[in-house]
Amino acid sequence: MAANSDSAFLVAAYMRISSLAIALYDYLETTPTAYKFYKEHWEHRRFSISVLLFILIRFISILTLTISNAGFFYSKFTIESCGRFYLLPPIFKVLQAMVSQAILGVRAFNLSRRSKRVGWVLLGVYFAATVLQWVTTLYQRSPLLDRLPHGNCRAFNEAHQLGAWIFYAISMIYDIGITAISIFYLLKFKLVMKNTVYVNIAGRFFSSDRS
Numbered sequence: 001m002a003a004n005s006d007s008a009f010l011v012a013a014y015m016r017i018s019s020l021a022i023a024l025y026d027y028l029e030t031t032p033t034a035y036k037f038y039k040e041h042w043e044h045r046r047f048s049i050s051v052l053l054f055i056l057i058r059f060i061s062i063l064t065l066t067i068s069n070a071g072f073f074y075s076k077f078t079i080e081s082c083g084r085f086y087l088l089p090p091i092f093k094v095l096q097a098m099v100s101q102a103i104l105g106v107r108a109f110n111l112s113r114r115s116k117r118v119g120w121v122l123l124g125v126y127f128a129a130t131v132l133q134w135v136t137t138l139y140q141r142s143p144l145l146d147r148l149p150h151g152n153c154r155a156f157n158e159a160h161q162l163g164a165w166i167f168y169a170i171s172m173i174y175d176i177g178i179t180a181i182s183i184f185y186l187l188k189f190k191l192v193m194k195n196t197v198y199v200n201i202a203g204r205f206f207s208s209d210r211s
Contacts (some may be wrong), residue, residue, distance in 0.1 A: 016069055023065055027058070034058065050106060056099045064092040075151035079143075082153035086143035090155050090164075094137050097171055098130055104178040111185035122178070129174040136166040 034054075041051050068089040077085070105122045112118040144156035157164075 012072070016072060020065060020069065023061070027062075050103075053099060053103050053106065057096070057103060060092065060096045060099050064089075064096045067092050071153050073152065077145055077151055077153040079145055082143045082145045086153050086155045087138065087141065090137045090141065094130075094133050094167075097133060097167075101126060101129065101171070101174055101178070104175060104182070108178050108182045108185070111182050111189070113185075118181070122181075125174065125177070129170055132170050133167050136170065137164070 037051075037054070041047060071085060071089050105126050109115075109119050109122055139157075141155040141157050144154050146152050146154070
């Protein structure tokens with residue numbers, strides 16, 4: 001049993017290290033572009049909601065990864081310190097999801113040409129998804145201090161209670177739904193542009209024919 005636990009811990013540790021390496025690579029690769037983006041908006045004093053969300057997603061993602069991996073790799077938690085810490089990783093996980101989903105919602109709203117009807121629908125769906133994600137993440141969670149030598153701290157809930165998988169199910173449903181709305185408006189815009197091109201070509205043809 002102990003051997004299985006150690007093997008599971010090692011697999012989880014390697015996966016976390018791999019994800020950290022990918023995240024670090026992505027962050028370093030996009031830093032020059034992000035810096036130019038920040039500088040341009042700072043010089044022109046243009047801070048739209050898209051800019052603020054872009055800044056937030058980078059900042060919140062760093063905090064989420066740092067706090068989550070601190071809870072996993074730090075091996076000197078006590079019952080008291082675990083009781084104070086265990087909710088931080090899931091809280092930041094939800095905050096990161098909220099920012100990411102807000103970005104998807106703003107993009108869909110802009111693609112709809114800022115339709116008020118679409119905006120209210122997106123806002124309602126976002127609010128419902130956010131509430132459900134907070135409830136399923138924090139409801140009846142308790143601190144769990146793993147045995148030595150791991151000694152890490154995590155949030156735990158009983159199998160028959162609301163599980164973390166519900167959070168991910170809600171997130172995926174939201175992401176797929178909002179992305180589908182964005183694709184619909186992109187295809188609609190493409191169709192309009194294609195028809196416009198055909199009309200312009202036909203207009204030029206008939207104009208040249210008359211002359």
